[in-house]
Amino acid sequence: MKQDQEGGTQLTMNKEVLLRPPRKVTIVESIVGQFVQQIQEGKLNPGDKLPSERQLIDMLGVSRSSVREALQGLMVMGLIEIRPGQGAFVTNGRVFPNVDSPTLSDHLQREMRLQLIEARRTLACPIARLAAERATPEGIARLYQHLEDYKHDPFGHLNKRHSVSPHTAFHLCLAEMSGNQFFVAVVEHLLRAVPITLRSREEVALDDQGVRTVTADEVAMHRAIVEAVERRDGDAAFRAMDDHLDYERRLVLQIFPEDNSSSIEEAE
Structure with a gap:
């Protein structure tokens, strides 16, 4: 050496x-x-x-x-x-990160989730704007239907009944409404990494009132996205999506609090 x-x-x-x-x-x-x-x-x-x-x-x-x-x-x-x-x-190739892996420490799960949200935020906000600017009556109707499905299954308990979860279907619909098929492919790839266990951790970490509050907040934020798209208001759709993903980021920070025990300054 x-x-x-x-x-x-x-x-x-x-x-x-x-x-x-x-x-x-x-x-x-x-x-x-x-x-x-x-x-x-x-x-x-x-x-x-x-x-x-x-x-x-x-x-x-x-x-x-x-x-x-x-x-x-x-x-x-x-x-x-x-x-x-x-x-x-x-390895001889790229496997998409499994942020749900039980072998990951809480710290690495936290960091990978935050990176995933950062990637989604960079992509999803412009997609929401394009979806609003290019919205059709048929697309808006589909988006409302996905919102209704999401309202009834925000924590993904009924995933086995769907080929994709209501959450995934909602965001894929927005990507399709943007009119850019490359966005659809990238969003689908990113959403495969959205951790189901984050919702499970919410239910464990929060009391009943906390779970109800998070559920209501999430549904309200998705509704704000839909309503902005329906008005063809691209800027409002962008902001609504950004608010949604910032909420997700804060939720990760709450459920996976930062562990300062492994700071660089610490002599190991």
Whole structure:
């Protein structure tokens, strides 16, 4: 191993993989982010073997538990696979992150959910605006029907009766109303990652009144989206969708409170 000019450590292999000691956010998130960057930049390719746990501990100056949690997160994200007795290897393809995996710590579940909401927010708000600007009577009628279905099953308990959940059908309908089929494909891909367990956690974490409040809020926000689309008011539809996803973000922060026990400054 050798030091680079920025204080990182290089592992001598067939190809050099540069990893630097974590700086901010959390230890685990920083480790995961560095590996994601190495893969995105082509410095790690499918089939490449990652350094061992012991090597990563020495390279990064962190605890074994942090290394293991980071590797577990990368595996759930579909970026690596763990081969018993052999080690961790970069996968040959992309598997959509399973943010519902029970093997993920609460911290990683929280971070992945927040990233998912960020991705949805970037896409869904402009889609809502386009849906309003290009709305047809038939599309509005379908959207109202999906809203009614959602009102009767906001927590997804009746999913087995539908090929897709009322929530998914509602947002797919908006994407279809935008008139852009690429949006439909991307939204469908993103919605497959929307965690069903978040609703389960809501029901566990909140009392009966809290559950009723969240349900009423969610239905009201989806109704605001529909009404803005019906008025062909693109700006209002954009704002209503943004309000909805900001509410989802705050819900994640409430149900998965931040754990400051693994801050970067902590000497592990």
